[in-house]
Amino acid sequence: MTNLNATVAAVLVMLAFLAGQSVAGRYYYDKVQDKVRKEVEKAMAKNPSVGPALVRLVFHDCWVYGCDGSVLLDSTPTDGTNTEKKAANNIGLAGFEVIDAIKQKVGTDASCADIVAFAARDAADILSGGKIFYTIPGGRKDGVVSSAAVADANLPHPDFNFDELKDNFNASSRGSSFTVEELVVLSGAHSIGVAHLSSYQDRLGPDSTPIDSDYQEALNKATPPGLLKTGQNPTVTNNVRDETDAFQKDAAYNPVAMGVNPKRGVLDNSYYHNNLVNKVLFKSDWVLRTDDFAASKLDEYKNNPAEWNSDFAAAMVKLSSLPAQGNKLEIRKNCRVPNPQY
Template sequence: MAESMSVILLLLVLTSYKMSCLHAQDLPILMPHYYEKSCPCAFPIIRNEMHLALLKDPRMAASLLRLQFHDCFVQGCDASLLLDDTPTLRGEKTANANINSARGFDVIDLIKTKLESECPGVVSCADIITIAARDAVLLSGGPYWEVSLGRKDSSTASFNDANNNIPTPNSNLQTLITSFQKQGLSTVDMVALLGGHTIGNARCQNIRPRIYNNSASMAFSEPHLSMVKAACPPSGNDNGVWPLDFPTPILFDNSYYINLVRGLGLLNSDQTLYSEGSETKEIVESYAHDPLGFWKQFSESMVKMSNIVDPLTFVTGEVRKNCRTVNDPL
């Protein structure tokens, strides 16, 4: 018994030493060709499954993009969002920012199943989210950017951080700036990344504060406003949806910013970019006039966000066999 305890203590000391000696320069470096030899079919499989998913439901592009945003803002980009609740783990799916909103988990499951059949235990769920989000934008007519890979999947999740770190649809400008700064993202990154709202829908529950107050910044035409209110009455139909970018809801363009300049932002947290701050207003105006400038900055900011990784994940993380659950211990 004493001998067994000694072995356990030795393992704990070695693990502690390994983690304490781990410096940034010692970490595995994320790289674009990480799966070039171990799983060369990873990119084609993910692209094909995303193409099929968008053919069935064009909204899925925005959903997969949102998955990466909501995952990376909690513990870094480690697929913690994908974990289901268990008796010993409270996941992030039921946090306020995700419940009845985050979707696309079945698409990730399908991609993971295909990859496991080709390259068992190789491609992490965190990397799947990263590639799928990029392909979602590309397949919606948006820009391409090179993704760096090699992330590990966490064995933990944080319900509390999901509630605290992810901005709400009614956040004011300072709250938004603070939330992004906490992740090491600048105001420019913030305005560009929120441009992802050029695709997808918002739930009625999140739209009402915008359409049922007479804000001076709201410039919806009466026919448009009447349509939105018909879809989202003052009460009921909380999970009904309306396009965030009404003119081109499935095309990744810069009309989101054109809408903000016109006072047509559907969420308070969107319109505040133009209505509350001089710096963000200038950025919005520049993207409204320069779609390629928006694409360039969005791509750079997506790379920056996707590289938010907790260094300890490289030590304690794993490549999950099923994205919804941690691997069984050996």
């Protein structure tokens, strides 16, 4: 009986560990990752918009020069202040203060690139309610160059057609190309976050790519395109599910009737439900329906949330593993500037 009780106790401890959650959050054997997790939890509790920002940040980092923390740089000796942060496709990029806070905790025990990757993993875990989790190693190094022009040349544009998206994801210059399936998988991250009017203004006119008329009318009411002429560039949520009750009423959107979890801010497969009824923001979202295989994956992920959770985790591992491309790599002391020797 004593041995049995000991065995049961050991199993319960192991199950608790595998579940990965405690009151304070997920446990890691690695002290750096524990510190990252605690800072991400604290930041998200204070400001929920930080979570989606961190998930977005790792894509915008790793898609340009590989996972090298170059998206964090304010200035470099070669690029001056015209860094990736100034890129048009990086409008609204956020979460930098969280990365700074984590760097203060871990020092040179981790690169800034590692911090970005770990923080995005933890944000995805929290935003999905623990349904999306993956393990990734450390060991990334930080780059010393950062160019707005290079970022705009490499990041996918919200008005891309399908072939442009496919070619962008298939580019082997990153060290690893991404399939159409992975394109569809990663697009599901648009279930969270916000977008600026300038990124979806092409969807608001009579000649736009197909968009639900009620949704389009609600967008025009909330963010009239004329605001851009006055210097204003407001945001809406990427996901109509996360909008106010009034907006959803204008858009004729009922998440429960759609079969969507009505809880706002959840990283889940709601994007696929919305896309299949033309209630998505970007042209680059809708055009996934113009390719037979991509469209079939939209339907598959709509009907199989657990499959999408698993595939999204796998795609994020691959994304977070894109090798840094620079010849000069380091572990930065300050994530916003290269170390003094450069």
